[in-house]
Amino acid sequence: MTSTTRETQIVSDPDVPLVRIARxxxxxxxxxxxxxVDPALVVQWMGPREIEMRIDHWDAxxxxxxxxxxxxxxxxYGFRGCFHELRPAELIVQTLTFEGDPDGVALExxxxxxxxxxxxxxxTSLCDSFADRDAFVASGMVDGATAGYEKLDEFLAGGAGGTT
Structure with a gap:
């Protein structure tokens, strides 16, 4: 599956259970x-407009x-994970688990x-299996990322509650 919305490119790798999003x-x-990485900023842009994000715990x-x-x-819907590596302005490596499927862990x-x-x-989001990857894509997580990135564009421009 490949789709483009604005500048967002989403590719499901045919050989590895991986989704790549570029923006x-x-x-x-x-x-x-x-x-x-700043939870006060994350809640302002992450996810679709009709979804409210609430931080329970955030130790970036x-x-x-x-x-x-x-x-x-x-x-x-609860999500949790661990930050494995953070390099400012360069790299974030983390895990992501949807609590509705606690056995499914993606490495991002x-x-x-x-x-x-x-x-x-x-x-990049590497899932445990192709079935998990396909469920990840079908769940709307990819569409949520696209919608969130549109909100992030507005936020970065200062049009959605401030500047970073």
């Missing part, structure tokens, strides 16, 4: 990175962990590439 932002890597450091809730239409890498004042963010 460019009109902000330097430091700002895009901070928007991914190498060896730290997190848990957040996506809340909408009277439903709550976020790479922040400096394009001279702009940033190319490439995210």
């Amino acid at each position: 460019e932002f009109d902000a330097p890597p430091e700002k895009v990175y901070r928007a991914h 450091r190498t060896g730290g962990s997190y848990r957040y809730l996506a809340v909408g239409d009277g439903e709550e 890498k976020y790479r922040f590439e400096d394009l001279g004042g702009r940033t190319r963010l490439t995210t």
Whole structure:
């Protein structure tokens, strides 16, 4: 599966149970990175507009962990994981588990590439199996990432509650 919405490119690898998402932002890597690690900023842009993000726990450091809730239409969905490596404005390596499927764990890498004042963010999510990867894609997580990145564009431009 490959689709493009605005500048968001989403590819499901045919040979490995991996989803790759690439997106460019009109902000330097430091700002895009901070928007991914500062919980006060994360809740302002992550996920679709109709979903409220609530941080339960957020310790964004190498060896730290997190848990957040996506809340909408009277439903709550919990997500948790561990931060394995954080390199400011360069790299985030973390795990992600949807609490509705506690046996499914994705290994995620976020790479922040400096394009001279702009940033190319490439995210890979490696799942346990093709079935888990396909369920991840079918669940709307990929669409949520696309919608969230549209909100992040607005946020970085100062149009959604401030600047980073």
